[in-house]
Amino acid sequence: MHSARLIELVQAHAEHLTRDVLKDYATNPRTRHWNLVPGAELEQRVISTYRNLGNWIGNPREEAVQAEYEEWGRKRYRNGIPLSEVVFAVILLKHHLRKYIREHGLVEHSRDRQTPQEILPVHLYGIQELNYLVGDFFDKALYHLARGYEMEAKAAQGAR
Incomplete structure (x- = not known):
């Protein structure tokens, strides 16, 4: 599966992706309250998403x-x-990941030993497959994140 190598590439560059996401969280007007989250916790959460991507998708x-x-x-x-803002933060995670895959997927795979006629269709399929899997994962993650948020809100209202 060509997408497996792309996942490995993402996991290997999780720190770089995390830095980009954290910078976006800090400067994007749609995530202006994220400064309320302790920096170390937020960094750990983002990097964990990218490092565990293969496990969650696989x-x-x-x-x-x-x-x-x-x-x-x-x-x-x-x-x-x-x-x-919580929803938009997940959208940003996915956006940065898809951008990285789009920008680095073909470059990494161009080193494979295949004829030039095979490279583009095979690797584009791998990128497309990974984008589908990434979208499916983030859809599930977003649903569960919203559920957790709602459960905590309900518990807080019940405690009043």
Whole structure:
């Protein structure tokens, strides 16, 4: 599977991707409340997403994604971040990942030993396949994140 090598490439460059995402969170007007999240926690959460991408995409079981992202949603509620900003933060994670795949996928695979006629169609298919898997993962993550946020909001209302 060509997408497996792309996932390895993403995991190997997780620190670079994380720096870009954190910079975007700090400067984007749609994530202006993210400064309420402790920097080390936010950095760990973002880098964990990129480093665990292969596990989450390769494992069709949803329990790990559910546990991780429901907890993320609960914490963001407790931080006082509006749900719209939480959703947009996940969109930014996906955007940076897809941009990286688009910019680096063909370059990395151009070193493979294939004839030039085979390279473009085969690797474009791998990029397309990975983009589908990434989209599916982030859809699930976003759902569970919103559920965690809602559960924490309901618990907070019940405590009043």
